[in-house]
Amino acid sequence: MRAFIATTIIGVFGLNENKKILLYKPFPRDPEKIAEKLKLSEIEFIEEERFVRGELNKSGYDEVRKGDAIISEFVKSNLRKLALEKKFVRDQSEFNQLLTKVNIQLAKVQIKKAIGRGSLIIHANGAVEELDKAINIFVERLREFYSMHFPEMDKAVESNEKFAKLVEKFGRRENIDEVELKLLASKSMGADFKDEDIQMSQTFAAEINRLYKLRQDAAVYLEKVLKEIAPNFTELATPMLSAKLISKAGGLERLSKMASSTIQLLGAEKALFRFLQSKGKSSSPRFGLLYNHPLVMNAPESHKGKIARVLAAKLSLAAKIDYYSKEYKADKLKQDLQQKVKGILSSK
Amino acid sequence: MKAKKTKFEGVFEINGKFATVNLVPGFKSSNEELVKVDGVEYRIWDYFTSKPAAAFKKGLKIFPLGNGNKVLYLGLAEAKTASFFSDIVGNNGIIYGVELSERSLREAVRVCERRGNMIPILADARRTELYEDSILDKVDCLYIDVASPDQAAITIRNAQQFLKNKGWVMLAIKSQSIDVVKPPKQVYKECLQELEKYFEILDKVELDPLEKAHMFVVMKLKK
Ligand SMILES: C[S@@+](CC[C@H](N)C(=O)[O-])C[C@H]1O[C@@H](n2cnc3c(N)ncnc32)[C@H](O)[C@@H]1O
Numbered sequence: 001m002r003a004f005i006a007t008t009i010i011g012v013f014g015l016n017e018n019k020k021i022l023l024y025k026p027f028p029r030d031p032e033k034i035a036e037k038l039k040l041s042e043i044e045f046i047e048e049e050r051f052v053r054g055e056l057n058k059s060g061y062d063e064v065r066k067g068d069a070i071i072s073e074f075v076k077s078n079l080r081k082l083a084l085e086k087k088f089v090r091d092q093s094e095f096n097q098l099l100t101k102v103n104i105q106l107a108k109v110q111i112k113k114a115i116g117r118g119s120l121i122i123h124a125n126g127a128v129e130e131l132d133k134a135i136n137i138f139v140e141r142l143r144e145f146y147s148m149h150f151p152e153m154d155k156a157v158e159s160n161e162k163f164a165k166l167v168e169k170f171g172r173r174e175n176i177d178e179v180e181l182k183l184l185a186s187k188s189m190g191a192d193f194k195d196e197d198i199q200m201s202q203t204f205a206a207e208i209n210r211l212y213k214l215r216q217d218a219a220v221y222l223e224k225v226l227k228e229i230a231p232n233f234t235e236l237a238t239p240m241l242s243a244k245l246i247s248k249a250g251g252l253e254r255l256s257k258m259a260s261s262t263i264q265l266l267g268a269e270k271a272l273f274r275f276l277q278s279k280g281k282s283s284s285p286r287f288g289l290l291y292n293h294p295l296v297m298n299a300p301e302s303h304k305g306k307i308a309r310v311l312a313a314k315l316s317l318a319a320k321i322d323y324y325s326k327e328y329k330a331d332k333l334k335q336d337l338q339q340k341v342k343g344i345l346s347s348k
Numbered sequence: 349m350k351a352k353k354t355k356f357e358g359v360f361e362i363n364g365k366f367a368t369v370n371l372v373p374g375f376k377s378s379n380e381e382l383v384k385v386d387g388v389e390y391r392i393w394d395y396f397t398s399k400p401a402a403a404f405k406k407g408l409k410i411f412p413l414g415n416g417n418k419v420l421y422l423g424l425a426e427a428k429t430a431s432f433f434s435d436i437v438g439n440n441g442i443i444y445g446v447e448l449s450e451r452s453l454r455e456a457v458r459v460c461e462r463r464g465n466m467i468p469i470l471a472d473a474r475r476t477e478l479y480e481d482s483i484l485d486k487v488d489c490l491y492i493d494v495a496s497p498d499q500a501a502i503t504i505r506n507a508q509q510f511l512k513n514k515g516w517v518m519l520a521i522k523s524q525s526i527d528v529v530k531p532p533k534q535v536y537k538e539c540l541q542e543l544e545k546y547f548e549i550l551d552k553v554e555l556d557p558l559e560k561a562h563m564f565v566v567m568k569l570k571k
Binding site: 072076077079080092093096097099100103104106107108110111114115253324325 | 439440448454457461463465466467468470481482484485486
């Protein structure tokens with residue numbers, strides 16, 4: 001036989017298939033505890049539900065379901081009556097008081113959650129940016145340090161990350177087993193390093209490589225948060241730019257309320273200020289951070305401004321969708337955008 | 349000083365201003381005046397900052413709210429206007445308030461905590477499935493002030509799901525948030541045409557100049 005469990009603010013009901021109430025296990029009359037139980041019940045069988053399930057099992061109901069839509073609706077629409085019948089409250093006004101208090105607790109939890117997650121983008125992006133800065137400073141120092149020993153490598157290896165990896169792995173210039181560098185090393189004008197000098201540069205390089213790893217982890221994490229909180233905006237903007245724009249705007253909510261012309265100039269505040277100060281003598285900025293978007297970057301100079309404008313318009317729409325509903329519409333938005341960009345590029 | 353009854357249940361007039369009897373003596377939603385007349389404390393309902401009061405001022409004839417009513421209020425914001433509704437429906441009534449912005453709702457929670465008949469819900473009014481579990485009652489009245497371009501669709505969906513048969517709807521249409529270019533009259537006309545398919549429109553007033561380019565509409569669900 002099948003039976004159902006319905007959980008309400010006054011406790012847990014057990015019903016049979018004909019919507020007859022077989023069992024009722026009240027909650028303690030404490031709004032905070034009730035709210036906690038309701039939240040928990042969304043993810044597991046809580047104490048009262050386990051009790052009701054157990055009793056139903058004992059009376060021969062081998063299948064006990066929770067969260068059936070029709071049964072829940074039935075109990076919900078009779079709840080005011082039931083609360084009086086079961087003497088959980090004395091009158092409607094007391095029921096309202098309870099309903100209000102429980103819902104206020106639930107709203108507080110929701111608010112906490114919503115506010116918490118939104119700021120994660122800003123913090124994660126801040127972490128990535130600060131790591132970039134720190135890494136740059138350390139790499140500068142490493143390059144100068146190691147150049148005493150092997151000055152030719154500074155020009156030959158442009159990538160900072162590769163530079164640090166080589167130093168950590170090989171230490172002395174003679175040990176480096178890359179054809180081109182080997183050659184340079186054999187004719188190097190650098191000074192000989194003592195063991196302790198080499199060790200120091202290797203330890204330092206290892207630390208830098210750890211920071212690279214950390215930066216990598218932070219970027220992966222940031223991308224995940226972005227996709228959760230701003231899926232449409234991120235798809236359109238690319239993750240790195242998405243994070244920078246949201247941070248610059250002070251969060252998704254503020255971004256979603258910005259005019260698209262403001263988004264177009266985010267990050268160009270200094271240029272805009274200069275323009276306003278010059279009373280029209282210098283030219284007005286056409287874009288800020290959007291300059292780094294592939295669509296703008298790859299466009300011919302004369303079209304960049306126009307493309308930034310249509311891009312900003314679509315980004316503004318995407319931010320609104322993300323803030324208000326999170327419904328995934330990025331594919332459609334992207335298509336529209338590409339259409340528009342094509343139009344601009346084919347015009348003279 | 350005298351508190352005169354108006355033609356609307358629970359709404360009074362004191363020195364040319366609208367007022368309600370304060371359900372929670374000493375309570376203020378923001379900086380409204382509290383006035384004592386014959387031992388009863390009233391809260392002044394400012395028609396410059398609250399749309400229903402502006403609608404009264406502009407000659408609204410029907411205001412379908414009364415003691416014991418259950419109300420679904422979309423666009424709760426900081427619960428200022430809703431707190432006057434809470435005075436009117438009293439302890440046997442209830443206001444379910446839905447608001448999208450967590451910052452606004454945080455302020456609203458402070459109001460709700462002191463009232464006993466107001467329920468704050470953080471949700472998007474377009475997505476009724478996210479809050480249907482919280483609305484226990486079929487409501488007598490639906491109030492919509494979400495200032496969003498798809499107000500009409502939001503109104504229809506929520507009315508069909510939560511309103512009693514022949515239940516009341518009050519809607520504040522903000523022309524600017526539907527279309528910034530079209531003249532407000534045109535926007536109202538199109539919006540009302542859409543609504544007429546589902547509702548009987550019984551009263552409407554434009555709120556200018558108290559609220560720029562706004563219309564206040566009172567209607568009834570057809571079924
Ligand atoms: C004009 S204000 C409401 C003012 C309020 N009725 C008063 O008089 O005190 C509009 C509110 O609707 C909210 N809002 C906008 N779109 C919404 C949606 N889809 N669902 C819920 N609330 C929404 C906004 O966050 C804003 O707080």
